[in-house]
Amino acid sequence: MTLTELKYIVAVAREKHFGHAADACYVSQPTLSVAIKKLEEELDVKLFERSAGEVTVTPLGEEIVRQAQSVLEQAAAIKEIAKRGKDPLAGPLTLGVIYTIGPYLLPDLVRHSIARTPQMPLMLQENFTVKLLEMLRTGEIDCAILAEPFPDTGLAMAPLYDEPFMAALPANHPLGTQKSISAAELKSETMLLLGAGHCFRDHVLEVCPEFARFASNAEGIRKSFEGSSLETIKHMVAAGMGVTLVPRLSVPRDALLTVSRRRKSDENYIRYVPIREDDGSPPPMRRVVLAWRRSFTRYEAIAALRNAIYACELPGVTRLS
Numbered sequence: 555m556t557l558t559e560l561k562y563i564v565a566v567a568r569e570k571h572f573g574h575a576a577d578a579c580y581v582s583q584p585t586l587s588v589a590i591k592k593l594e595e596e597l598d599v600k601l602f603e604r605s606a607g608e609v610t611v612t613p614l615g616e617e618i619v620r621q622a623q624s625v626l627e628q629a630a631a632i633k634e635i636a637k638r639g640k641d642p643l644a645g646p647l648t649l650g651v652i653y654t655i656g657p658y659l660l661p662d663l664v665r666h667s668i669a670r671t672p673q674m675p676l677m678l679q680e681n682f683t684v685k686l687l688e689m690l691r692t693g694e695i696d697c698a699i700l701a702e703p704f705p706d707t708g709l710a711m712a713p714l715y716d717e718p719f720m721a722a723l724p725a726n727h728p729l730g731t732q733k734s735i736s737a738a739e740l741k742s743e744t745m746l747l748l749g750a751g752h753c754f755r756d757h758v759l760e761v762c763p764e765f766a767r768f769a770s771n772a773e774g775i776r777k778s779f780e781g782s783s784l785e786t787i788k789h790m791v792a793a794g795m796g797v798t799l800v801p802r803l804s805v806p807r808d809a810l811l812t813v814s815r816r817r818k819s820d821e822n823y824i825r826y827v828p829i830r831e832d833d834g835s836p837p838p839m840r841r842v843v844l845a846w847r848r849s850f851t852r853y854e855a856i857a858a859l860r861n862a863i864y865a866c867e868l869p870g871v872t873r874l875s
Contacts, residue, residue: 557629559593560622562586563601567611567619568692572604624849627693631851641673642854648677649859650686650698654754654784655842658803659699662866670865671858683753690847697846697856699863701753709845712856713874714863718839719758719799721827722791729797730825736832744796746787754784757840758799792823800826801840802870841874 565575566586576583594601601615611619637644651660660678667676679686679695686698687707699714721740723730729739748755787798805826829837844863846856864873 555593555596557626559589560625562589563593563615563619564623564626564692566590566602566609567615568694570609572609623692627847627849630693631849634851642852643671643674643858645673646675646677647697647852647855647859648679648695650679650681650689650695652683652686652698652700652753653680654748654752654801654804655699655701656680657785658801659863659866659868663862666862666865667859670862674855674858676859682751684751690845693847696850696852697844697859699842700845701757701840701842704753708848710848710850711843711845712860714842714844714860715868715871715873716839716841717801717803717871718837719829720802720805721797721829722788722800723797723825723827724791724794725823725825726794727797727825730827732827734828734830736830737835737838738832740797746790746796746798748784748787749782754801754840758838788824799829799838803868805870807869842871 562575562579562581565578566572569575569578572587573583576586579586590601597618599614599618600612601618603610603612634645656678664676664678667674679689681689683700683704686695686700687704687709689695690698690709691707701717721729721735729735747758784800784804788800790796791798809824809826831837844856844860850856
């Protein structure tokens with residue numbers, strides 16, 4: 555049994571396809587298949603069920619794959635320990651970020667990271683929360699910036715900041731003249747939501763459950779439009795198709811200036827309004843956290859990343875320590 559063989563079975567379990575797993579391991583499919591067959595013969599167990607176009611892990615195989623992943627992490631930890639003896643921050647850090655945070659945090663974060671720890675380049679991966687959690691579990695990424703809540707996966711976590719939501723309205727909308735609005739005032743509006751899979755959609759529906767009616771397929775109910783990104787949703791708001799909620803960091807600085815001082819862009823056609831407390835309920839917000847595997851040994855790298863995040867401007871959010 556070798557570490558290479560363990561790497562192969564973890565790749566097949568992840569990709570559910572021998573060809574894709576071989577590509578991910580930068581070897582030919584016959585090489586990967588022969589190695590896995592050799593391991594199955596050595597262990598005298600069947601790790602995978604093979605059928606046309608589909609590969610599934612056997613129940614015993616799932617347990618062996620989990621142990622293989624742990625062995626690979628421990629082997630990588632040995633290299634990290636040696637590397638830390640020379641420079642604790644040497645080598646890249648693979649960071650995952652959800653789609654509704656990445657565009658608004660990463661540009662500033664990358665600048666600060668390069669300035670503070672040039673020997674630790676950030677390797678970035680944007681994806682959905684559920685996918686990033688899986689990538690953390692399998693070791694494909696080292697850490698991730700996520701928004702709570704998400705399933706408890708036994709990860710180590712550090713809170714970063716609480717981010718309020720703001721209402722985004724067409725510039726000529728009657729509610730746009732107010733200094734703040736309540737969630738109740740939005741109940742009669744056409745709500746534009748992100749598509750299924752985006753955690754921000756779930757966050758909005760959790761704090762404003764009345765908006766769930768817009769996602770209904772029931773006949774006769776006004777349905778929402780669904781966008782693939784917050785920026786797409788903003789263009790739809792600017793076109794007068796409805797209203798939406800957005801996280802505070804996604805609000806351009808220029809959009810909060812007076813109309814006469816704004817640069818000419820779609821943001822001239824959107825009015826961002828804070829949401830106030832509603833019947834004793836706090837205004838909607840989300841908590842953003844940094845998560846990593848408890849077995850990850852580069853503590854200094856995590857600390858350096860947190861410091862780079864805290865060095866970012868982060869307007870309108872409440873920083874957490």
